[in-house]
Amino acid sequence: MADEPKPDPAGIATGLSVDAQSPSGTFVTSAPAELSADDQKDPDKVKAYTDAKKAFDEYTAQAKLEPLAVKLSDSVGHNRVSINFVWTLITGFLVMFMQAGFALVETGLCRAKNAGHTMSMNFMIYPLGMLGFYLCGFAFMFGGLGPIGTMGGYAGLNKELGFHIGDKFIGLLGWKGFLLQGAGYDSAAFALFLFQMVFMDTTATIPTGGAAERWKFSAFMIYGACIGTIMYPLFGNWVWGGGWLATLGSNFGIGHGHVDFAGSSVVHMQGGVIALIFAWLIGPRYGKYNKEGKIVHPIVPHSIPMAMLGTFILAFGWFGFNPGSTLAGTDLRIAVVAVNTMLASATGALAATLWMWWVRTKKPDPSMMCNGMLAGLVAITAPCAFVSAGGASILGAVAGIIVVESVFFFDKIGIDDPVGAISVHGVNGAWGCLSLGLFADGTYGEGWNGVSGTVRGLFYGGGMNQFWAELIGVSACFVTLTILSLIVYYIAEVLAGGNRVSLDVEIEGLDVPEMGIPGYSGMMLDKDAETPHVGQRH
Amino acid sequence: MADEPKPDPAGIATGLSVDAQSPSGTFVTSAPAELSADDQKDPDKVKAYTDAKKAFDEYTAQAKLEPLAVKLSDSVGHNRVSINFVWTLITGFLVMFMQAGFALVETGLCRAKNAGHTMSMNFMIYPLGMLGFYLCGFAFMFGGLGPIGTMGGYAGLNKELGFHIGDKFIGLLGWKGFLLQGAGYDSAAFALFLFQMVFMDTTATIPTGGAAERWKFSAFMIYGACIGTIMYPLFGNWVWGGGWLATLGSNFGIGHGHVDFAGSSVVHMQGGVIALIFAWLIGPRYGKYNKEGKIVHPIVPHSIPMAMLGTFILAFGWFGFNPGSTLAGTDLRIAVVAVNTMLASATGALAATLWMWWVRTKKPDPSMMCNGMLAGLVAITAPCAFVSAGGASILGAVAGIIVVESVFFFDKIGIDDPVGAISVHGVNGAWGCLSLGLFADGTYGEGWNGVSGTVRGLFYGGGMNQFWAELIGVSACFVTLTILSLIVYYIAEVLAGGNRVSLDVEIEGLDVPEMGIPGYSGMMLDKDAETPHVGQRH
């Protein structure tokens, strides 16, 4: 194409005069587009054109009188774009560190005899998922994104596959930026890749918890090859890449479309649904249930310090996750996003703790403290930019109660999720999106997804419209990921000769048989205490 | 009030022309305030007014000739404020991560049988403290702060309670920003909240070390509800919120008032004094002392790797703590602050190690390596911006020796502080403030606390004035927190039916009785080796 945007791999020409922006508007006044013959008959359009033309002429005339100011505006624009690059990259680094948090939470909540295996899954998913996203996932998800506005406006990722209903475009999949070559070899595109890759890898590592302590490493590797390539990017494109859920509002008037600021559905619920399907299909761990499906041997975490360190790392990384999702350090709403994130994590942790202590087990259970905090974080992820501190606190507290009840529920119906991944990420991912439709207070989100006005939920006079958009997104997430998970599970079943290790391996612990060496060596473990032989088999 | 500053929750109108500042001054020249009838009789004031008026008129005239430059200055100001937001938030995130560091240091230095309990206290203090600070602590501490200068100058937090002595205002408590509503719902106020909340939570988590291995979880929770609401914010307001210690200089000519750049007194000494009172009242751990008060069974850390990882995390987070306290990435002193912080941590660690090795136990004790580094960090926290690299190195080394001797001292007098919290945070917090009065070299701090001139200590020709201001602050901290700690301890004593667990629970380990599950499971622990039954009871 003749006028394809030119990639700028060195970032030298990124950030110019047009990026000099402030609360009072952009520095540069651009020339209006010429009117078509039809438009020239519309007096309103003619008036708008004339006004814009006059402003442009005035700017042009004044610019000749102030060449130094114009020259300086290039520096100002470059500074602005640099601030946004720095913000996006550093917050992205924080999100990457969440991989360590997940690894520790999951390993800490599992048994010592499986520590090496659980840790290794959480470790390998990072490179595996990344390389799939690099190969094609990024292109599928963001290949049709359009201009990367906050980072200089590079518009080379401009090919979205889809179809038309009347004059409305229904986007389904991006198709540019494969292997970060060609149009993808641009500094802004790379910054976007980094930030989005670590989001994908967050999703990717969630199911390793749901299927932990019995998942064959080779089967896990096959899943790992699928998550970054196609499982994650599809729904991701629909919400964040310009696909049909993003345009529900502009196309069909349903709120601002499915709004998910930082990924309650895109990241967490996707991971939670996969965890649900995998935990369900792979079956519960040996020894936990008897033949009648009653829990006879609750399996306790092998290291609370490890799980809590992991939770702190996650809460730390979430300050990258949510505030970073502006992709702009110059969007000062970042402070509100960060505080909301913090508050929801606090009310989630406190609510879950007190709910356990006062209502459920009569003890302030440490593992539920962790899951309560994570539940609050997952829930605030979608609405973090749109709600007040009070809204964040309330929806976080609700998340803390939901997660406790959900954990007990899945335990009861025999879906054995060693770390609570389904409840934390799946159930509260859904709750987070829905809560946006209730608590969005109308102070932010002007023009979101191309719909004028701010984002406003039911409790702030916005009606049910935004709630429906959220519900549609959540439903689409559930259905799509269920299907994809089933497919990938059975692919792994065939290619790896089953997803589950043998019973002998499970009883011994997966570390030595699967990974070759124990997770802990030189420390005396007490394996029998961990899994009594109750004579039950699945 | 008619002209209350308007909060800007979306941050859209924050950062404008007036924020365009540089070494050569502000871009905008403001109109001078009109002179009163009295002032018009003072020829100096008339001259100053005339000059300022002339500068303003010239600026106004020139601004008409350079409308684009004026417009551009909005973008420049917004960039500047954005840099400061980004800096404040990211450094605040680093400080939040210190919660994990404290959790690991304290848990690592305690025994394996209490690992879950110690970790859980450090975990829950984060949400508990936060919610109290959100409820009212922030309003108490910063409700009368005045303009948030580096982040756009929002001035909505403008109500300080206090009284007058003559024409001097003595501030005691802020009274605005409760629940971050109303005047509090502003992006700059939220950024300030985030940064200050994580500081408060640092204080909050210190006493969990001093009272570790015997503190009832319910009693701890009551303390947790008090720390963020009122224990921390009171003294905090006096030093950082515009209260009487900050105005000691402008009101009474005592140096620059009590100067504490990043919290040697506000954060660390407050925590250390609480730890002292609680460790003293709750009594030593069973088995450590015999009936005559002699140490018969030194209790060793259960995990040096855990304690050292925690120390590294703290040293890492301190780069948020100290340099972030400028609240401005555009204050380039941040580099000096960061390096001073680093150097004091190094000399503290090295001095403590060599002091132990050559003078005390003849071994390079790993737990004292940690406490030495932390002591250096605590000490440099107040003076970090005001001293040279040499000053930082010396005062850090002194801190390293102080901490060793202080640990031995408190051990000797029977105040059992399992992690050294009193010595690290209390004693060295005081030393840090006092050292500012000695080592401040006069290169920074122009106009600090409204007092003209830079901050200068005894060794750099500043006389004793600043030292007295530091001493007054340190004394006020000790007295105030002693009283508050006594009150809160006895409130918990009543509400929780005692602060201390039963002896049986203490011997078994607090994990299962208090938290419901063990901290470690599937690993064989050696509890007897940890606490021999020496027949001693408190």
Next chain:
Amino acid sequence: MADEPKPDPAGIATGLSVDAQSPSGTFVTSAPAELSADDQKDPDKVKAYTDAKKAFDEYTAQAKLEPLAVKLSDSVGHNRVSINFVWTLITGFLVMFMQAGFALVETGLCRAKNAGHTMSMNFMIYPLGMLGFYLCGFAFMFGGLGPIGTMGGYAGLNKELGFHIGDKFIGLLGWKGFLLQGAGYDSAAFALFLFQMVFMDTTATIPTGGAAERWKFSAFMIYGACIGTIMYPLFGNWVWGGGWLATLGSNFGIGHGHVDFAGSSVVHMQGGVIALIFAWLIGPRYGKYNKEGKIVHPIVPHSIPMAMLGTFILAFGWFGFNPGSTLAGTDLRIAVVAVNTMLASATGALAATLWMWWVRTKKPDPSMMCNGMLAGLVAITAPCAFVSAGGASILGAVAGIIVVESVFFFDKIGIDDPVGAISVHGVNGAWGCLSLGLFADGTYGEGWNGVSGTVRGLFYGGGMNQFWAELIGVSACFVTLTILSLIVYYIAEVLAGGNRVSLDVEIEGLDVPEMGIPGYSGMMLDKDAETPHVGQRH
């Protein structure tokens, strides 16, 4: 000297009009230097002078018409410099956190009975190395650097010792900035110190892995005193401080000189060579080899979770290491650097895992997952800014295979490196530099080391020139550090009465004899399983 640059300790005068830069150039047009009598006879030089003079006169005339724009440019320049300070400091903080990563990787890969000792070495090297670098190492390495361009251009570090060959200056050692006093007490110099100190400490902590589990703590301390003072800064000056390897290109036309963007040779290979010499001289651990030099008892890691957490921390910190090495957040290539770093870590980890699984041991070995990721990271460190995503992926994969084979090789020849430090940092440090000479794609590096044109390697049409420059640097690194290591090893041998602990201590574990307390207490360890008595002695 009369016209020595004036240090700016408060950073108040740093960042001015001249720093206002953008893709379209600098804002200020400076006056050209007057021509000498000789130059005035050269018509080209006269023409260039006349043009530059005209541009300067036009700028000067226009500046009089736009005083506000000129004034504003100060703010713009200060913003730019502030962005660079913020970037350099925060990425430096991330690098500092890598100390924790190294500590965990090394301790996790060692045995439980040596956990306290291994951890303590990794802990103490941080302050020890730092203080040596502060004392003289920084002055040796950067004392002749010249202007710190991205941070305001402070030029006080301007004394490089060396000699001339004809008119070519051969730099050998810097000589300014000792103790950060005098010319060193400047905010930009402090920022540079911070960033470079944490790099030095990365090197410093590498050999503690190679000589782990048998190194006397006192001997280690002597090494620690040498690394930051002189071992690291010498080669460092040659590559990054303006020394002879940096000027290989401008002096002798060999590529762009030895190019090492973030330290494959300066940081990693230096550490790896020291590790090699020390591991070789100190001899293998007792029990691993029999008298014939065959491995009879492979020693396995005591904690895979610890090693993997450490690796994640390192991978996280590397986002400071590589992108931070621009010293500029306004150089938007940072996004490419970050993504390349990430991709090479992924292909390294995956390649090493699959190579072990399919070729070597038939198991996806967790410790080799870690070393594979680290190998990819080490290799990409030199070329990260100069290669494409594809190049990064390929060279990272090669690193993953190299590290496996290298570990087996050193094991076979009887050089016992408990953590793989030699293979990860030494061998792949060399590979990283060489790969730059192959994969540099010519999109970046214009004017690097004073050589015009971008950096281009063999595979992108750049010929062998850059490869030779890399090979010369790598060879110089190997020779220089081998000599320095031998000297330091024998100094420690004499001063500490040997580098190696006694056999009794080694069998018992170094923790209690060397450090006074065990690394783990209250947990039952299984020391016999860790080191069977095979009757072999060295």
